[in-house]
Amino acid sequence: MENRILVAFGDFKFENEFVDRLCEILSQKHSVVRSIDEFWNAEASYDFIIINWPETLFKKPWKQVDKSDLTAVADVFKRWRSSGTKLIIIRHNIYRHRSESDLNNTFYDFAYRNVDAVVHLGEFSLGDYKKRYHASVFHAVIPHPLFSRFNLSMPKIEARKMLNIDNKTFLCVIPGWTRHKHEVDRATAIFDMIDAKKKRLDFLNVQRAFPRYKRSDYRFYLQLLEEKLVAWVKKIHYHKSVISDEMMSVYFSAADIIIIPRIEVLNSGNVTLGAQFGKLVIGPGTGNIKEDLERLDQIVFGHNGISIAHKELNDAIRARLTAQFSEKLKRAIKETNSDNNILAVFNELFYTLKTG
Numbered sequence: 001m002e003n004r005i006l007v008a009f010g011d012f013k014f015e016n017e018f019v020d021r022l023c024e025i026l027s028q029k030h031s032v033v034r035s036i037d038e039f040w041n042a043e044a045s046y047d048f049i050i051i052n053w054p055e056t057l058f059k060k061p062w063k064q065v066d067k068s069d070l071t072a073v074a075d076v077f078k079r080w081r082s083s084g085t086k087l088i089i090i091r092h093n094i095y096r097h098r099s100e101s102d103l104n105n106t107f108y109d110f111a112y113r114n115v116d117a118v119v120h121l122g123e124f125s126l127g128d129y130k131k132r133y134h135a136s137v138f139h140a141v142i143p144h145p146l147f148s149r150f151n152l153s154m155p156k157i158e159a160r161k162m163l164n165i166d167n168k169t170f171l172c173v174i175p176g177w178t179r180h181k182h183e184v185d186r187a188t189a190i191f192d193m194i195d196a197k198k199k200r201l202d203f204l205n206v207q208r209a210f211p212r213y214k215r216s217d218y219r220f221y222l223q224l225l226e227e228k229l230v231a232w233v234k235k236i237h238y239h240k241s242v243i244s245d246e247m248m249s250v251y252f253s254a255a256d257i258i259i260i261p262r263i264e265v266l267n268s269g270n271v272t273l274g275a276q277f278g279k280l281v282i283g284p285g286t287g288n289i290k291e292d293l294e295r296l297d298q299i300v301f302g303h304n305g306i307s308i309a310h311k312e313l314n315d316a317i318r319a320r321l322t323a324q325f326s327e328k329l330k331r332a333i334k335e336t337n338s339d340n341n342i343l344a345v346f347n348e349l350f351y352t353l354k355t356g
Contacts (some may be wrong), residue, residue, distance in 0.1 A: 003030045003047040003350055008039040009056055015242070018092075018269070019052055021145040025339045026050075026346060040076060048350060049080060051089040054111040055096060055104075065107050073107075077114050086353045087115040091125050094266050097179070109133070116353055119346075121267045122288025128266075138356065140349040143337040144272040144292075151249040152276055159253035170196035173255040175248060176262065176270050177205045187261035188236065190282060190301065194257075195314045200235040201259075204243045204251060252277045256321065260284065271296070275333035278326030280317065296332060297325075 005026055009019045011034065019034070026032045036059055039049065055062055057073060080087060089111055096104045112118060112129065117138040120126045126139055160167060172194070174187050184203065191201040213220035230236045243251070252258070258274040260283035271292040274281040282299040283289050293300050299316050301308045319325075 001351075004045065005030050005032045006038050006042075006046040006049045007032060007034045008036060008049055008051050009034055010036040010059065010061055012061060016269070017147060017149055018145060021148060022050070022052075022090075024148075025145060025342050028339065029343060029347065045083070046085050048086050048088055048353070051087065051111065051115070053092055053096075054089075054108055065103060067103070070103070070107055070110060074110065074114070081116070086117065088117045088119060088349070088353075089115045090119045091121070091129065092267060094128065097265075113137075117349055119349070120288075122291050124288045124291060125266055138349065138352055140345050142342045142345045144267065144269050145339070145342060146333070146337050147269070147273050147276060149245045150252065150273065150276070151246070154249060154253040156253055159250045162250050163254055165200065165254060168198055170194065170199040170257075171255050172199065172201045172257045172259055173251050174201070174203045174259050174261060175205070175243075175251065175273070176260060176268060178203055178261065183261040183263075186263075187259050190259055190261070190313070191236070193310050193313050194317065200237070202237045202239065202251065204239050204248065252279060255279055257282060257317065260289065265289070268292075271298070272333060272337055274298075275329040278330045280320045280325070282313075295336070296329060 007019065007023055007026075023032050023034050033044070033046075036057065038044065038046075039057060040059075051057065054073075055065065058065075058069065063069075077087060091112070093108075095108050113133055113135045115137060117140065118129060120129070120139065120141045121144055123141060126141055129139070157167060160169075160171075165171060172187075172191050178184055178187070187203070188201065191199070227238050230238075252273065255277075256279075258270060258279050258281045260268050260270055260281065262268070263284040263286045266287040268283065268289050271281055271283060271289060275296055275298075280298065281293065281296075282301065283293050285293075285300045285302055290300055292298075297320070299308070299313070299320070
């Protein structure tokens, strides 16, 4: 049965393609409108409204919320629910990244409690929600949608030529946003443990992990000098400009290993993307990330620091750096994270919300 669905999300440029893919998947079976204006001032009726990050409910996304914003959202929630429309939220984060405050946390708590259903990206999130909240809501668990923006077929040799990296270099890549110095230190510690005669580490989105200085400040040049020395001596490269999807494809294709150093996050799409490229991923035993890594037979390090031994790490890497493991990853992620699987979960949830 076709439903009318409003995905409450603005039409603005966003580096995360989750919402784009969600709309594509749901549109295979349902009538989908993506709009933030419709959420606030609807010209049509909807069976379901799907919310992603709560702070994107505003016409100016990612804004710092105030009390009047919370009141306004509460009024709109009440109006929609009283009309019979069911509200669904996807739990991307426990709380907002980078802007955690009492008011922002209250806003997240409100949004998670005052909906009809919560969709999780893993069983950990479901359990965590039930511990935090005692809300009477329905739950569903979906895998992370497959990515579609990236070139998955680029040969490794071609990618390395584009990056001017020779084929003998063992290349480790950190693709996600690195927001804190301790995440840089954690990734560097893993890199240092890897046994390879010639190796290199590239942080692709590291600008938020370091202080920002103006060119008129002498510390700007000290920081620049330190980065050049680290690149020359330790072969660790910090990229502080936003990496395009095209160049991200090049780095993934060229990489031997993908490292996810962030332990404070609930989810990471880089587990899925790494598997789509057939790449070995090393990540934390936290949140939904742990279960995704374990399901794919990837490498997990501990919650606090690096709780994996030197020999254990290198044995695990050697055992998995094979063409067979790479192809197994590609097949597994296509099967478990397919559009059909995700659509089936949503269809069941829609039916439950209408009849339950």
